Amino acid sequence: MCQNHHCFIVPPHILEGLAKRGNLDCKRTLNDTYRILHKRNTALDNLLIRELIPAKGDRFIFDSQNKYEQRVLLIRKEKDPDVEDRTVNEAYDTSGFVRAYFSGIFGLNSIDNEGLDIICNVHYGQGYNNAFWDGDEMTYGDGDGVEFTNFASAIDVVAHELVHGITQFLANLEYQGQSGALNEHFSDVFGTIIKQKYLKQSITEADWLIGDTVVTEKFPGKAIRSMKSPGTANDFDAQPDHMDNYYTGMADNQGVHINSGIPNKAFYLSSIELGIDDCALIWFNTLKKLWRTAKFNDMMEISVETAQELQKQGGINPVASKVIEQSFAQVGLTQVMA
Amino acid sequence: MNYKIRIEVGFAGISKEYVGEVIMGRKEKDNLKRVLIKKIENTNPKLRDGFVYSIDLWGENFEHRMTYDESNLPESVRQWIEKTIEKSG
Ligand SMILES: [Zn+2]
Numbered sequence: 131m132c133q134n135h136h137c138f139i140v141p142p143h144i145l146e147g148l149a150k151r152g153n154l155d156c157k158r159t160l161n162d163t164y165r166i167l168h169k170r171n172t173a174l175d176n177l178l179i180r181e182l183i184p185a186k187g188d189r190f191i192f193d194s195q196n197k198y199e200q201r202v203l204l205i206r207k208e209k210d211p212d213v214e215d216r217t218v219n220e221a222y223d224t225s226g227f228v229r230a231y232f233s234g235i236f237g238l239n240s241i242d243n244e245g246l247d248i249i250c251n252v253h254y255g256q257g258y259n260n261a262f263w264d265g266d267e268m269t270y271g272d273g274d275g276v277e278f279t280n281f282a283s284a285i286d287v288v289a290h291e292l293v294h295g296i297t298q299f300l301a302n303l304e305y306q307g308q309s310g311a312l313n314e315h316f317s318d319v320f321g322t323i324i325k326q327k328y329l330k331q332s333i334t335e336a337d338w339l340i341g342d343t344v345v346t347e348k349f350p351g352k353a354i355r356s357m358k359s360p361g362t363a364n365d366f367d368a369q370p371d372h373m374d375n376y377y378t379g380m381a382d383n384q385g386v387h388i389n390s391g392i393p394n395k396a397f398y399l400s401s402i403e404l405g406i407d408d409c410a411l412i413w414f415n416t417l418k419k420l421w422r423t424a425k426f427n428d429m430m431e432i433s434v435e436t437a438q439e440l441q442k443q444g445g446i447n448p449v450a451s452k453v454i455e456q457s458f459a460q461v462g463l464t465q466v467m468a
Numbered sequence: 469m470n471y472k473i474r475i476e477v478g479f480a481g482i483s484k485e486y487v488g489e490v491i492m493g494r495k496e497k498d499n500l501k502r503v504l505i506k507k508i509e510n511t512n513p514k515l516r517d518g519f520v521y522s523i524d525l526w527g528e529n530f531e532h533r534m535t536y537d538e539s540n541l542p543e544s545v546r547q548w549i550e551k552t553i554e555k556s557g
Binding site for chain 1: 476477478479480481482483512513514515516517518519538539541543546550
């Protein structure tokens, strides 16, 4: 019905409507349209040139040498032996673990499924309390040593940032409001899954915390976020665990790191019932079907549909879709009957 | 010169705000003003978890507000922010 080349002349709001009704061609076109638009707008950006170079998903770890600059000094690349700098080795190992997880479980070829090189910058800035994805690469600060420490060494932080890249290429979720909170949600979901795999923990052994190893003893809390109990990880943690407490302010791009607590809690509840592997499969396949402006209700509907499809194929727990529906209902998200 | 510096978003999603008064020499003040009134040319919509830096400056016939992200924060403004925060203790 709707061929890709026809979709380009269809206005984005119509594409969004069709994507929502399950038209994957339109969803792909919609995401491509925005990507192409952005590329056009940044034609002078040398990042485009980088994209033309064929890549194999290799790791490149750069030392920012405490400058606020990226790609300052290449310290270790794919297949290189350990180096003296422990942070470089940890960034290399954790990035490799995340890459191997997505390749082994979902057959994903690096971040973009086309072998995009995995670029990590460590020792960014001076006492820099952050880690970020910039559209092409990851950057990690050392932390100020007072409240935060060594972001590049934390498996959940590295997975979280790398998954921002995966989300960019699979669903391109807009970074504001509910779509932004979903963007954060998927990063936390795979951050916590990969952390459990890395530490060889079962779901009952796991602490379901995000960023517990990047906070110091002086930090007023045990972690950055909690999937199990959103809003309890630290004194500043304002994450709700139910739609009744949905944040409606403008801060944090309309609460992308705040309202993500709601789907995070739904994921936790689903995982406790179904196990983390079934949930990983459902969530990854859901992400592939989402689109730029998807909201919480879209996510819920698509994840239930995805679970039903996977159930039919016999690959997951036969009650998965029901469990997911109930988990979302517990956080105040229920399906609107057509 | 009065200032309010707000650093928000980031991986942790924890906002920090610094408010106070800073004494600057004329040259330093002029240099800062010159940078602050420049139009921001490059914003990066693909940035995730990057800090957002909002700066309010007022007093002495000058009132200005500017917001930067991690990809377009001028080095001189970053240095000024770091210095001012350090001084504020
Ligand atoms: Zn994030």
